[in-house]
Amino acid sequence: xxxxxxxxxxxxxxxxxxxxxxxxxxxxxxxxxxxxxxxxxxxxxxxxxxxxxxxxxxxxxxxxxxxxxxxxxxxxxxxxxxxxxxxxxxxxxxxxxxxxxxxxxx
Numbered sequence: 001x002x003x004x005x006x007x008x009x010x011x012x013x014x015x016x017x018x019x020x021x022x023x024x025x026x027x028x029x030x031x032x033x034x035x036x037x038x039x040x041x042x043x044x045x046x047x048x049x050x051x052x053x054x055x056x057x058x059x060x061x062x063x064x065x066x067x068x069x070x071x072x073x074x075x076x077x078x079x080x081x082x083x084x085x086x087x088x089x090x091x092x093x094x095x096x097x098x099x100x101x102x103x104x105x106x
Contacts, residue, residue, distance in 0.1 A: 025050045025074055025100045027083075031058050031092040036068065038096050041079035049075045052100035054084065057093040065093055074100075 024047035029038040036058050042050060053071045060066060072083045 024048075024102070025052060025098070027052075027054070027096065027098045029056060029084075029092065029096040031089045034061070034090060035087045036084070036089040036092070037082060038068075038084040038098075039080055039082050040072070040074055040098065041081065042074045042076050043079075045076055047076065048102040049073055050100040050102060052083075052098055054096055054098045056084070056096040058089040059091045059093050060088055061090045 024042060024044040025040055026043045027038060027040040029036065031037075036056070038054060038056065040052070051071065051073050053069070055067060055069045058066050058068055066089070068084055068086065070084060072081075074081060074083075
């Protein structure tokens with residue numbers, strides 16, 4: 001079983017003094033037995049809703065590689081939300097890459 005836990009990274013390139021923001025979303029993905037699933041939770045109660053994008057390289061049973069990608073909005077308090085689910089994959093070729101940033105919900 002291939003379990004991966006990713007943390008979302010927020011960084012500003014070239015801006016001194018900014019390294020990263022507080023983790024607000026935690027994600028994990030698995031690909032096995034013919035299917036793939038990516039689930040995420042909003043883990044920082046003081047953080048705003050998060051707008052996230054993901055990219056994930058997956059392997060099909062016939063030997064092809066497919067890239068799954070998309071975006072989602074996750075509000076504070078939401079946990080174990082399935083943000084991607086599909087069949088036709090037997091393994092992951094890479095860890096899912098999930099990048100999030102805060103979204104003003106006003």
